[in-house]
Amino acid sequence: MHSQAKLRGIFTPNIVPLDSRGEIHEKELRRYVDWLIAKGIHGLYPNGSTGEFTRFTAEERVRIMEIICDQVNGRVPVLAGAAEANVKETIRACETYYELGAAAVAIVAPYYFKLSPRAVYAYFKEIADNTPIDVTLYNIPLFASPIDVPTVQRLADECPKVIGIKDSSGDIPHMIRMIRAVRPQRPDFSFLTGWDAALMPLLLVGCDGGTNATSGVAPELMLKLYELTLAERLDEARELQYDIVELFDALILSAEFPDGFRTAVRLRGFETGVGRQPLSEDQQTELGRLADKLQCLLATHGFTDEPASGCGISGAANGAPEVSRIVEAVVGELRRRGMA
Amino acid sequence: MHSQAKLRGIFTPNIVPLDSRGEIHEKELRRYVDWLIAKGIHGLYPNGSTGEFTRFTAEERVRIMEIICDQVNGRVPVLAGAAEANVKETIRACETYYELGAAAVAIVAPYYFKLSPRAVYAYFKEIADNTPIDVTLYNIPLFASPIDVPTVQRLADECPKVIGIKDSSGDIPHMIRMIRAVRPQRPDFSFLTGWDAALMPLLLVGCDGGTNATSGVAPELMLKLYELTLAERLDEARELQYDIVELFDALILSAEFPDGFRTAVRLRGFETGVGRQPLSEDQQTELGRLADKLQCLLATHGFTDEPASGCGISGAANGAPEVSRIVEAVVGELRRRGMA
């Protein structure tokens, strides 16, 4: 099912369930895919950051795509993370995912080395000129070389195969600058955000959708936020966006990303296993406490039962200040890491 | 006219016109104040960053406030920038501005030294406990010690005199976290944004208004954006926000902030003089070119005539890519400076 229509809506950048040996848990992955589609998710995005593509081998990344494309079987578009060690390997991945039936690939800018805009352009240009499948740029400046507005514009102008961008910077004026620079010439170009905490305002300034990790945990909430916003039911959308900020903060700030998401998907009924990045003992404890917290948050919205230990009388009113303090402290820490 | 109602709407952080000797140009400042009020601006905010408070002496800052409070004469509320060398001097400024009739003061977190959240809290607490006038916190992490969410929340909880925050971070999830943490207990607390490039989405997630430098150049546009957004005329608001991003980028990125604004206010008919920060020769040339560019942007919206040299057939369609390239390059540069 190769893309013909513009990419729109909420795509889930799925985590990969692991079995007790730390290997891809194919059965649970298939079950998880079915569950997400049943919940109404508009597309899947395997081998993204949430999918920890850097922690799998090249062979495993292909295997993940095979399982997902097979299980999806054309029901929703698959946006396939295709970044590999170099241009040649990335193009090869594009070919493979094209044959597997992905709608498009998403390619993160080179990471580890921090490249200049000129080299980021040259990298995507060479890929776009040699790929059989449509390409979505993936800008995540916290982790990889940034893709700046002139580069996006130039690639959109020169490369018909480049059909969109996923931007995880969370910077709204940046999104406005991109849309303003590209949309007049390329109305088909898709702008997706990866920053769940600002989905509503980003949609309102013109985004076409999001690839949002929270949708892998609470697809009902993210889809509802998407629809309320499109329907311009602003008060309801705002309330829900506020709750999603709290949920997203709790998910993203626990232990190491994306372990909070892995833990939360387990609460929705899947054997997600233990992540591949070793954690310290106190981080494991922290993740245990997060599980209770998340279960209460999900229970509030009717997605699970309360944990055996109960959730207290709290709810948002009591819980918010504490969460807010934690969130702020850890956001500061994250920012520090991102800059160190 | 001390504040009784919540601070709302668009406040202009005004530049200070200078005469040929580099002194406060009282006559033009008075004329500028009248013009802004005639345009419908909801309030004034002297001695802010746009007002270059750090480049005036303590005596001059008081003089600026005297002129403005006298000229405003109660027609609109005045939010007075009151940061001085230390707590004692700042409290003295609060007393002076209270007597002059300011609605409230705005106090930036300590700068030069980068303080921890604990010391930022202690600083504002001591001021709030000893001031006769309401205090708005001013968070501008690019220039001063950041005021984090738990600090805002704690000050809002403990200090009735602290009645709002002006946040110039431009970070929307950060604004959501603050509102979420404070508004339930303090519905009177005012959230203002200083980031003109995201006014529309910030209003839509719950902000009460903005102190926006662009409103000193094109009050008509900023007020229109405010009203379209409040009326939920989203398509029109979005289009206007896009144009304002282009204007704001051109203003903020020319020479050194806030010289672009000083130049642009001159185009609206005021003798604004030469700023106090010396510029290199090429920056002065750059400012000349900016004047033409701004005049064309303002002419497009009917605020001035085209410059003698004409504006070309361009407009947004041709102009955008070039501006976009410049903007991006300079935004990168700004970011670098902010972090260096």
Added chain:
Amino acid sequence: MHSQAKLRGIFTPNIVPLDSRGEIHEKELRRYVDWLIAKGIHGLYPNGSTGEFTRFTAEERVRIMEIICDQVNGRVPVLAGAAEANVKETIRACETYYELGAAAVAIVAPYYFKLSPRAVYAYFKEIADNTPIDVTLYNIPLFASPIDVPTVQRLADECPKVIGIKDSSGDIPHMIRMIRAVRPQRPDFSFLTGWDAALMPLLLVGCDGGTNATSGVAPELMLKLYELTLAERLDEARELQYDIVELFDALILSAEFPDGFRTAVRLRGFETGVGRQPLSEDQQTELGRLADKLQCLLATHGFTDEPASGCGISGAANGAPEVSRIVEAVVGELRRRGMA
């Protein structure tokens, strides 16, 4: 005593003792100056960052200089911090300090606003063209606009009044680049470091000396390090530099800079009073614990008695790991603030 010889050696950027009302404690300041000179310090540097120039009023800064120049009375050169609100005020301060007999002034690059290299150049050029007194540039990128190598080189080439730079970046290749770019044409140009933790290696790559806050607390140690290094007694110098890193880290990381230095000078026998930046209660407690820690460090080197509570069997062997952990955590925090 205006400068005729190149600035060399260890200058003390002195804190300003405050009395019980928070005012300049003239008597203690004079006594402190005498003590520093008696210890052998090569010069004084009032109104620097350690001197908290931003927390005093313009009048107080002049008063501090009057007291110090009067008390020093030509015994050692005085390098006077002269940054004021704008170029005109800064030049006026230069004139005043020239008349008071300062050897030279030190001027930090503009702060609050983050300026581009071009504007930093224009700022110093205008000052250098209009000052009666020699000027030392002061580069402290953590707090103020950075002064880059080409700017230093250009100012050194064009301005005979610019006779040196104090660099507090702590970046050794940066220092090498500056010396390499400037020294061939300006052998008289002085390179001073403000980063006590790297004084030895910076002297070894060609620095002429330092303005080191630690010399206000333990002048004996800093002078000894200077002399061991110049004598190329490398093993002894290295050992001492290691101890000074521990001391410096403890001083700089407690509460808010420069409160650790204020506390430590009190341990050397001066009434330094309470700093002007309010501290939280836990920071005050932290400063109390620091006092014990510092007293033990100073006692180890024979500068004070042990505190009443004793110092334990520790010393470096036991103490180091704990200090190291604290230091690292807080260094991370500082870095975060510097970049936020």
Added chain:
Amino acid sequence: MHSQAKLRGIFTPNIVPLDSRGEIHEKELRRYVDWLIAKGIHGLYPNGSTGEFTRFTAEERVRIMEIICDQVNGRVPVLAGAAEANVKETIRACETYYELGAAAVAIVAPYYFKLSPRAVYAYFKEIADNTPIDVTLYNIPLFASPIDVPTVQRLADECPKVIGIKDSSGDIPHMIRMIRAVRPQRPDFSFLTGWDAALMPLLLVGCDGGTNATSGVAPELMLKLYELTLAERLDEARELQYDIVELFDALILSAEFPDGFRTAVRLRGFETGVGRQPLSEDQQTELGRLADKLQCLLATHGFTDEPASGCGISGAANGAPEVSRIVEAVVGELRRRGMA
């Protein structure tokens, strides 16, 4: 030849020559290894950042090690870069390189995701507990999660297999803090620097050597600097360090790292081929100009002939200011990228 002695001296982090198809150029790699050993280099460090380990496949990384270990044949120790996608794959690489006869492995902290110190600790602990070969930590905060001092200390305390650290931060007080924290308990622990621009001062504060990319281009210079410094011939060492800063800056700042090194090794007589990261046209031109510049720098020191176009009368006197301006501009750019 597994390590028994402490790692000391200058290790070359070698680039990998590529043939016209972009594949590993085995013959030139072997010839390059022989040349480096003939020049007197103390060890080799394949699959480091200069070796662009992220741009090769897992299979290619093993192949590179096979070629190098075979060609070295025990003449010098080989420090093998062994970072793979996850702990399991990394341990497998450790086993492979142990069997190939590497002296030790060097493992960079996890990259892409920015990990907290706790997770960085857990990562290395799990590797250290399961590896047959000695491990050198590799701290390069510009590219990967930072390894802070307490983490180094804890790993040194708990893991006998962890026998050293390569630090490319270039921060001298940081190096002092590490040595101070670790050396008393682990006198065998090796401290190597990857920051060529500060090799002399780092050796003087206690480093055991360096893994310096410049040694792959001008082994004669880096070895001479090492020996002059150890012999405490400080004036000569300082002069040479200055020249090496100029050379290093030119190498590191041209096009994208490590293309400057690839170009320079070609000037020493090896077919190094075209790097795997595509470059823009102007970057390719830039690299051409660099070649001339480098050839002149190398010619000055007698390593090659002047280019056909000549080198002008320049040398340091004329060349320095221009290089310095370029260097500064690009260093700023690099820093921006590192932080963006």
